[in-house]
Amino acid sequence: MIKTIIFDFGDIFINLDKSATPAQLKQFGVKNIPDSILSTNQEYEKGLLSSEEFFNSYKKEFTSIKKDNFLEAWNAILVDFPKYRLEFIKKLAAEKDYQLILLSNTNEIHIDWVKENISFFNEFQQCFDAFYLSYEINFRKPDANIYEYVLQQHNLKPEECLFIDDTRENTDAAAALGINIWNLEPTREDVIDLFTTKKELFS
Known part of the structure; x- marks a missing residue:
């Protein structure tokens, strides 16, 4: 579950x-x-x-x-942040059925750009129970220690977690720790379809 x-x-x-x-x-x-x-x-x-x-x-x-x-x-x-994805995560956060965590490999220059150009970034960030940026926590994917850090911080069981990432080596590293994964292919898949694409995990 x-x-x-x-x-x-x-x-x-x-x-x-x-x-x-x-x-x-x-x-x-x-x-x-x-x-x-x-x-x-x-x-x-x-x-x-x-x-x-x-x-x-x-x-x-x-x-x-x-x-x-x-x-x-x-x-x-950095291209754009479609507003419909914000609405998706806002709805998910409001329902409070799942703990929501963001885990991103990124850097200060990129996040500065996002803060300046994505007007709803703060609103987006507030949807999450925890918001981990690699440059702030000194770990990066696909190193095992970044996943272990998140699991330990929140006392999580790997089998009760789903990790969504577009990079295969990142999802492979999470899967090696027993975490459920969705290696999302951005040219043909969208995070808003989570509950239909991975419905077997939520049934």
Whole structure:
């Protein structure tokens, strides 16, 4: 029996264009990104670097990049947040049938953009019993410790949880801990169809 639903944010609620940031960075002269920078991206998602340190790591590698261009490219992945998904989670929260948790790999620059551009973000955040952003808790998916952290924080049984994420490695990692999963495919599935798509878990 599902008692807790754990949601990802990107491509579950807010639509993403994952090809946009690399494409824009190339326009600004950032090409052939080395593994060291990819590692830096992950450190930034874990909150182990400040936003200034993060930008400087790119500036050191790609000296021609300007900060405003970098921020424009970095945020290009973020597209829009359809209002009907807000209505879905508001209704779910009002019904109080499930504990609702958000668990997102994200970073300060992206969340700053969301706060500035998504007028109902605070209303969205208030729908959840807990709201975990990777850069605030210093863990990131698919590392097992991020799921263990959430389970421990709320004294949850894995078999009573459903985790929804669009990235296969993230749902695989949760499933390995005994958590029920929905690896949502954003090009053909939508979170608002949760109770029809995964009805076997709620019957």
